[in-house]
Every structure is written in C-alpha cells, then in structure tokens.
Amino acid sequence: MDQLKRQAAARALEQVRDGMQLGLGTGSTAKHFVELLGERVAAGLKVIGVPTSEATRLDATRCGVPLTTLDEIDHLDITIDGADEIDPALNLIKGGGGALLREKIVAAASDRMIVIADDTKWVPTLGKFPLPIEVIPFGLGATRRAIEKAFAECGVSGQMAVRKAKGGDKDGHVFVTDGGHWIVDAQLGQIGDPAGLASALSAIPGVVEHGLFIGLASSAVLAGGEGIRVIVERRKPKGD
Numbered sequence: 001m002d003q004l005k006r007q008a009a010a011r012a013l014e015q016v017r018d019g020m021q022l023g024l025g026t027g028s029t030a031k032h033f034v035e036l037l038g039e040r041v042a043a044g045l046k047v048i049g050v051p052t053s054e055a056t057r058l059d060a061t062r063c064g065v066p067l068t069t070l071d072e073i074d075h076l077d078i079t080i081d082g083a084d085e086i087d088p089a090l091n092l093i094k095g096g097g098g099a100l101l102r103e104k105i106v107a108a109a110s111d112r113m114i115v116i117a118d119d120t121k122w123v124p125t126l127g128k129f130p131l132p133i134e135v136i137p138f139g140l141g142a143t144r145r146a147i148e149k150a151f152a153e154c155g156v157s158g159q160m161a162v163r164k165a166k167g168g169d170k171d172g173h174v175f176v177t178d179g180g181h182w183i184v185d186a187q188l189g190q191i192g193d194p195a196g197l198a199s200a201l202s203a204i205p206g207v208v209e210h211g212l213f214i215g216l217a218s219s220a221v222l223a224g225g226e227g228i229r230v231i232v233e234r235r236k237p238k239g240d
C-alpha cells in the first residue's frame with residue numbers, strides 16, 4: 001500500500017514546474033509527495049510550499065522544501081493532498097489525519113488540487129469513512145444537536161464520537177487539531193447529497209469546518225495493482 005501511495009505521489013510530482021507555489025497536504029500519501037519534492041529541490045527545482053499542518057511543516061523542513069504562508073503570497077498553483085474517500089465527481093472526504101481546516105483553506109487558495117491516493121479510496125458514494133467535523137469545544141452539546149438536525153434534513157443519520165488521540169503521550173485524550181479545536185467523527189454509511197450536507201454543516205455555529213470537499217479537487221491520481229489512473233474533473237477550472 002505504501003508503494004502505491006508513493007507511486008501516486010511521484011505521478012503528481014510530474015505536474016510541478018520551476019517557480020510554482022504549492023500547497024502541501026497532510027497524511028501518509030502527502031508525506032511521500034513532500035519527500036519526493038525534497039529530492040527534486042535538492043537537485044535544483046525552485047518551488048515554495050504552504051504546509052497544511054504542523055506535521056507537514058516539520059516534514060517539509062526536514063526535506064529541505066522552502067516554506068511560506070498564505071499571508072506572504074496571494075495564490076497557490078497546485079495543492080497536492082491525500083484523501084480518505086474520493087467519489088466519481090471528485091468530491092472528497094478528508095480529515096482522517098485531523099488537518100481538514102488548513103487543508104481546505106489551502107485547497108481553496110489553489111488554482112488546482114491534485115488528490116493522490118491508493119485506489120482503495122475510490123468509492124461510488126461517500127460516507128463509509130466517518131465524516132470528520134471540526135468543532136469548537138464550547139457548547140458542544142448544542143452543536144451536536146444542530147448537526148443531528150442537519151443530518152435528518154439531509155436524509156442521513158449515524159453515530160457521532162469525539163475523536164480521541166491514538167498513540168504517543170496524548171493517547172486516549174481528546175484529539176486537538178492544529179487550530180485548537182475538537183473533531184466529531186460521524187458514521188453515516190452513505191451520503192446521498194454531499195453538497196447539500198456540506199452547506200447544512202457549514203451553516204451551524206460551532207462547526208469550524210467539515211471534511212466534505214466539494215468542487216475543490218481538479219484531478220485524482222489513483223495507484224492500484226493494475227497501474228495508475230488519472231481522473232480529471234470536467235468542471236471549468238477556477239478563474240476561467
């Protein structure tokens with residue numbers, strides 16, 4: 001599986017050109033991309049990156065990839081990031097690694113988002129992977145009730161659980177995001193109308209962000225046993 005992730009990352013790297021400003025994703029697949037990019041930088045490629053998490057900031061620094069912020073530059077050429085699920089319209093569930101808020105800000109600031117993944121992430125309908133919803137700890141009971149109401153209105157239902165940290169010195173404690181928030185994971189099974197659910201969740205006070213990435217990915221590079229598939233979304237690219 002790790003080999004497939006690296007192959008997808010290597011294919012996406014072929015899109016990177018000298019002078020580009022890149023969004024750097026988070027997770028095990030994005031980490032391969034950062035490592036491969038670091039090799040190209042060491043060989044003379046001139047790029048600059050905006051990391052989507054503190055973990056990626058550390059990886060990129062270790063790999064020698066120069067970094068900046070969205071305060072210093074006004075746009076990104078490409079964001080390359082992993083995903084937890086990808087549907088045929090290139091809608092995504094992201095946030096398994098807890099970085100969904102920064103990942104979405106960075107993807108939205110990019111001309112293009114290339115999703116890199118092994119092909120087990122490709123699904124006909126989003127929802128088997130628990131949907132991460134980043135919340136403010138204050139008033140969580142009220143926020144959860146509002147989320148349940150939004151689920152009912154969108155024809156979905158399922159258990160919700162506040163995410164706990166796994167491993168390390170925080171094992172078993174509530175998982176805290178880079179932004180200081182919590183994550184509620186919702187087991188929905190199938191999300192028939194991801195765009196509708198995304199809008200409903202975004203309207204809830206107390207919800208900082210959710211892991212539905214609608215209309216952000218421009219292509220997906222999927223590596224599997226049979227080779228690599230590149231799926232390109234046919235919507236108009238941003239700015240055209």
Ligand SMILES: O=C(CO)[C@H](O)[C@H](O)COP(=O)(O)O
Nearest residue numbers: 027028029082095096097099
């Ligand atoms: O959304 C993410 C982190 O917030 C990751 O991109 C997603 O969880 C996929 O991770 P991996 O490449 O390790 O399977």
